[in-house]
Amino acid sequence: MGFLSKLFKNDSKKEMESMSNVKLAVIYYSSSGTNYQLAQWAEEGAKEAGAEVKVLKVPETAPQSAIESNPAWKKHHEETKNVPEVTLEDLEWADAIIFSVPTRFGNMPSQMKAFLDTTGGLWFNGKLVNKVVSAMASAQNPHGGQEATILSLYTTMYHWGAIVAAPGYTDPVTFAAGGNPYGTSVTVDQDGNMVEDVQAAVKHQAKRTVSVAEMVKKSHN
Numbered sequence: 520m521g522f523l524s525k526l527f528k529n530d531s532k533k534e535m536e537s538m539s540n541v542k543l544a545v546i547y548y549s550s551s552g553t554n555y556q557l558a559q560w561a562e563e564g565a566k567e568a569g570a571e572v573k574v575l576k577v578p579e580t581a582p583q584s585a586i587e588s589n590p591a592w593k594k595h596h597e598e599t600k601n602v603p604e605v606t607l608e609d610l611e612w613a614d615a616i617i618f619s620v621p622t623r624f625g626n627m628p629s630q631m632k633a634f635l636d637t638t639g640g641l642w643f644n645g646k647l648v649n650k651v652v653s654a655m656a657s658a659q660n661p662h663g664g665q666e667a668t669i670l671s672l673y674t675t676m677y678h679w680g681a682i683v684a685a686p687g688y689t690d691p692v693t694f695a696a697g698g699n700p701y702g703t704s705v706t707v708d709q710d711g712n713m714v715e716d717v718q719a720a721v722k723h724q725a726k727r728t729v730s731v732a733e734m735v736k737k738s739h740n
């Protein structure tokens with residue numbers, strides 16, 4: 520208990536409840552809706568922490584025929600037609616970014632990678648330095664690559680010079696969500712339903728990302 524109380528006895532709650540002037544982009548890719556839902560929970564958590572939030576999808580790169588061939592994909596694609604697509608200007612705008620992606624063979628989806636690969640100009644001009652970032656993921660199996668997928672995103676973030684604000688074990692809600700300290704992750708069953716209850720962990724992660732971004736912003740003023 521001494522160990523746990525050391526972990527959780529901190530001022531992070533106080534920081535999270537204060538109003539912030541942080542601008543947060545939640546950038547996601549989703550074929551069947553899981554990561555869109557995670558993104559929406561992150562938006563809720565960040566807004567509760569006082570952040571200004573944009574939920575943005577990365578452009579779909581798969582051919583229309585592939586989308587049409589999968590009813591769940593087609594349905595989600597149509598339902599989220601009005602979600603704005605992320606642009607490079609959104610990255611410049613954001614103080615903090617939360618990424619959310621389904622695993623693809625233990626890695627991020629090519630749609631997200633394609634977007635990240637357009638950030639070379641911003642990177643070259645130092646525009647991504649000190650962005651506060653964290654990431655979430657989903658997979659069909661409990662050990663299907665959630666952690667590796669999140670870490671694959673963080674590899675790019677280190678190149679950006681971003682500050683990774685992983686949740687770690689900063690709140691007990693992480694345990695109830697499966698205990699992934701790299702970022703909240705969830706398992707999805709064959710019908711597309713989430714297996715673990717991760718809503719609270721997502722909201723905690725969002726609040727923590729906002730509070731770290733606030734600290735970074737303050738230190739620059």
Ligand SMILES: Cc1cc2nc3c(=O)[nH]c(=O)nc-3n(C[C@H](O)[C@H](O)[C@H](O)COP(=O)(O)O)c2cc1C
Nearest residue numbers: 549550551552553554621624625657658659660663
């Ligand atoms: C090409 C492809 C590769 C996948 N690879 C994995 C995998 O390695 N491990 C796993 O557990 N699930 C894998 N999945 C399942 C997806 O991760 C799962 O459908 C996704 O997390 C659901 O998220 P979404 O509803 O946001 O699309 C794969 C799915 C596809 C289409």
